[in-house]
Amino acid sequence: MWGPGKVNTRQKMAKQQQSKPTWATTSPRVLGLLRPRILIALGCALTLLLSACLLVLRFQNQSYALQLQLFRPSRYFEKECYAAGESATDRLQHGSTEMSNGEWEFVASRDANNYALNSEQCLAAFPKLFTEIDKSVEQRKETNNPITFKEIDSRKTLGQGMARAMIYKGELFIIEYGDMMYTASRAKSTLHSLHRALVATPDRESLPSIEFHFSADDFVWDDLKLAGGPVWAYSKRDTSDIDEDAVDDSNIWLMPDFGYWAWPEVDIAPYRETRRRIAAVDAEFKTFQSKKKQLLWRGSLNTAAELRNGLIDATKNKYWASVRVVDWGNKKSVEENLLPIEDHCRYMFLAHTEGRSFSGRGKYLLNCHSVFITHPLIWREAHHAAFVSSGPEANYIEVARDFSNLESKVEYLLDNPQIAERIANNSVTTFRDRYLTPAAEACYWRYLIQKYGEVSDFEPKLYDDRTGKMRGQPYEQWVLGL
Template sequence: MIIQSQSIRLGITTTEDRAGNATWEFHVDRDGTHHGLSDEQCQLAFPKLFVELDKSAGQRREKKGTPIRYEEIAGPLDDAMVRGVIYEGDLYILDVQGMKATFSRARATLSSLHRALQAFPGRRALPNIEFILTTEDFVQRTNEPVWAYSKRAVDEDKDAVWLMPDFGYWAWPEVQIGPYEAARQRIAAVDAEVPFAEKKKQLVWRGSLAPSPELRGRLLRAARGTSWASIRVLDWEDADDVRLNLLPIEDHCRYMFLAHTEGRSFSGRGKYLLNCRSVMVSHRLEWREAHHAALVASGPEANFVEVERDWSDLERKIEYLIDHPDVAEKIADNAIRTFRDRYLTPAAESCYWRHLIRQYASVCDFEPELYTSSEGRKQLRGIPFETWILS
């Protein structure tokens, strides 16, 4: 019999046998980049990570009452969609549509999925599935099961949207952020260099207003003329403006407070901010991401600060944190323990991908076909990922 024992303060998770002997524990320095953790290790290390996937599978069973049929995903794809198959632990690409602005997202997302498969010793035993994913900011239609980077809480009855990790877990070149693990290392180096008490006591934000003019415009107005804010609008179409005002993601961590805003839907910046030993300050979120079940807004385990969606209480909360640095530092430490050292590790991402495969498969009633037959000859339906990524 295995008994779970958790030590949140130390950032580890252990399992014990009947005699109380520890059999395994999660250490971020050793396991944080381990993409092939076992199923049991994944569950023990990241108990809050799979909430959205378990919810999607449960909703399909309870509300639809029937499993996913092949006909639901067999129709033509919208722009920015990918159709793929996982067969005996290998990834095949069947179709890619559009991608004028999001092809790098497709390559990054599928590379992460492929890595999660290849690193797993038991990948041949994973269920075979056929799936559709979108590389858009959100799902344009919800009449078919689709894997997506985010979904709104108000869409909870739309069980068709299955959350997946976003493209930034591989790399995000469009905003000059390289590989995810390299960004984490740069962030950790800044935090090692600058003690929390010596960080700039300001709320920092750099970005474009275009994805959400009203929401982000209110942030600017709430911070205008204050001494506690360092807010700059970026014009990504102006090379000189980017050169002068872009703040490397790791340099955000030199500030004590980090503003997080949604865009067209989710904002990929959030996971980088939560890697900093700083206080992420976010308006009430409408869009969910895979790691959001681990966010805690209040109480002794709070790991970020939540303000009203119109930022009306921003000044009051920032001034309180400036006046109570011990409170701010505890929130920052909680964020490190929860996110940088656990739920936003590369190991957690790969665990998430495999749980997505299993839960999605658990509510499908069809076995995908890898080959078609024509005149007695078998033909591969898709392209192996290793070939597709080079095409």
């Protein structure tokens, strides 16, 4: 029998069991089943917590980097100079002008008018085009003399045809420009071409931001060379070709000339249209031998009179020559003697002479399927490294500067028409179908920007710190205001 005390104890135990929470009454077996699930849940929670911490840390790093970008020194900040990069000249010497995958190669019928070739394609297609740029870069590196803002800013006045410009994140800005009385169309043509090369580049923001001066005159006068830093110009001379008392051209960087856009002063159409007209004239001749077997030249004696008179004297009364002077101030002379540039291509031989400096007609003549004949050229242009004057790869004929041996060379070619035709074929392959294509010109502009930036130790600021205003005008706005 249960006594009263035992009954009370039993009742108390029953009440205590009813008052316990359910988890406290779970059996050991159930606990064993739940423990792995609890551990998994805890692990997931810890993983989520760790990921959140990493995201917060990454955000803080990006925010700090943005602050560094926004709060750089407010004027001109230095950047790493002489960034590593193999020059086109080095690639040519090392035989490394092939694309990395070996698949792409330049095809004139497809690529000649492509302004958007990438850097690897440009180097593969035009290995000889960038020689003069590489020389300018090497000179700065050898003398440990980077281009500084102080050097650029030291030019306080701009001469005839000069301008100060900036490329900022792939966009062109005109900061200041001088008197353009005689060179306005040249300057606009040059800047149009540069702008075209920029906008054709999908990743143009990756180009270095640079500041530079350029000249639209035939050459840069000595006082303008001394007035400031480097100048982009259409032509330059080797030091050995400059008088001892003159300022050398070591601070000149070669750029493509204005004719790659158009040359309205002498009624030459836009470059691509001119190339079409030249190709149409050449297509009229079934064979090279059916062209006029004469040496053609038309030009003025207002420039390089001594040099050009030498050509006139050497060709006077020669059956193989059609050489005439054009007096631009005489309407009758212009009407009788001037020939459209494409009609030059009807002749088997084309004479070329320098003028005040280079002569802009040269690249047009080299577009013809004819033999290009010239004296030793003192004034260098961007494409001159592609000239070959002898051997099976010869693509032009070089004669004495006074033209004293011109007759003997022309008569030799007339007697050996197969050699003349081979030289004309080589000229077309080298120049019309490669180094003088619109694609080559655009590649040259971008390589110039890249290498000029490589030896500049500052990056220009878009806004003036003192006034808060933009330094210059966007090119699109500037050109509409002319």
